[in-house]
Amino acid sequence: MLTLPKSWMTLFSVILMLAAMLAGCGPGSNTAATEQENSPSSASPSASAPAASKGPAKIVVTYFPYADHLFALGKADAVAGVVNLKSLRDFTVYDPFLKDGRIADLGDQANFEKIVALNSDLIIASQADAPNLDQLSKIAKTVTVNATLNWQETIRGVAAAVGEEAQAEQYISQFLKKQAEASAAIEQSGEKGKSALFLMPWKKSFTYWSGSRMSLYYEKLGFRPFEGMSNVGEITIEGISKLDPEYIFIGKDYTNSSEITLKDLETNPVWNSLSTVKNKKMFVVDTEILGPLAMGQFKGLTYMQQLFTGGKAK
Incomplete structure (x- = not known):
């Protein structure tokens, strides 16, 4: 059902490169x-x-x-x-x-x-x-x-x-405030603890992000991850069906390299059989909110807060 991808998209592959570099820095490199x-x-x-x-x-x-x-x-x-x-x-x-x-x-x-x-x-x-x-x-x-x-x-x-040290602390403080607001919105909606899958179309299947890679959404906002999934990997529509997530957040294919388009999914019988799709809990998002950078994650918090305020996600 799950396989590791053979290649990564530009923005997200940099994380693996960094891990290799940091391993060589040693514990004393602070x-x-x-x-x-x-x-x-x-x-x-x-x-x-x-x-x-x-x-x-x-x-x-x-x-x-x-x-x-x-x-x-x-x-x-x-x-x-x-x-x-x-x-x-x-x-x-x-x-x-x-x-x-x-x-x-x-x-x-x-x-x-x-x-x-x-x-x-x-x-x-x-x-x-x-x-x-x-x-x-x-x-x-x-x-x-x-x-x-x-x-x-x-x-x-x-x-x-x-x-600009003071400005950095101010930005981080604003981020943490937005994080608390988004978490509260999800909890008040009654959706905290629901399973979620974060995807992007990739070649003939999908790339997913999970685990510590998506700790902002799982650990901080309270979505439930799926056990046994790596931080990043590939998954088919059939694999998604077996997981049966309660929420799907699907990023736009900014690489234009996927053979699967969001338009194609609208007529795909397996995709349309997903309970997530039937329950209208599949959301197309700007892909940067799935990434590791400051502005993309801040945008992701704003999106989640708005989505779960006033029952919009129900």
């Missing part, structure tokens, strides 16, 4: 951000150096999730260029920041010529950029923020790099 001066050695955490009151005016980001963090911190106007910017263009939550085309796409890999042309005064990198740090630090002040699986940790590192 530094959130380090500053790279014009020398091969890294210095102290950037938080130890006072930032200018207005912060950097032009920032280059070599790891696209950190652009999400800067947007959340209200620093969108300072973002001049992002490596792999296309990974953000697929998600509507970033439309307000990208629609004018002002932010330069620096390609799939760091393009030094393009970075130089932007004349930035700060480059924010991750530990995956270690081979390029010497070159980057010759272009502009470069700060490394260690990527982790928790955006609340990394947004603090990014905030320290730009002198």
Whole structure:
């Protein structure tokens, strides 16, 4: 019924890459951000150096999730260029920041010529950029923020790099408040503890996300996961039928690589036989709410709060 996928979509595959990188860092690697001066050695955490009151005016980001963090911190106007910017263009939550085309796409890999042309005064990198740090630090002040699986940790590192620590704490506080409101809405609706499956069409079947990968929705909001499912995998329509979830949240196929479309599902007899579909508890969602980044998860909380307020999900 369940099999591991042979390939991952761009945004979500980065989590597996990070896990491998973090395994090599060792338990003593607790530094959130380090500053790279014009020398091969890294210095102290950037938080130890006072930032200018207005912060950097032009920032280059070599790891696209950190652009999400800067947007959340209200620093969108300072973002001049992002490596792999296309990974953000697929998600509507970033439309307000990208629609004018002002932010330069620096390609799939760091393009030094393009970075130089932007004349930035700060480059924010991750530990995956270690081979390029010497070159980057010759272009502009470069700060490394260690990527982790928790955006609340990394947004603090990014905030320290730009002198916006208070703004990061405010954003996290707002997130936790929204989380409590969404959880209360689901509980008041009487739907807390109901089983839920989070999917996206993928090739001839579906990709699902579960376990710790979806802890926001399972542990924090109170949906019930299915035992034995990995954090991410593939599942067929028949497999979904056997699970018989009480709720299905299906993300849009932003990759356009699936042979199954949402339109096709409307006439699929197996899909239409699902109790979830019959009970009208299948919801099509923007795929970023299934992802690991700050703005997508905040959007997910807002969506759930609205959905379960006033009996809309019943």
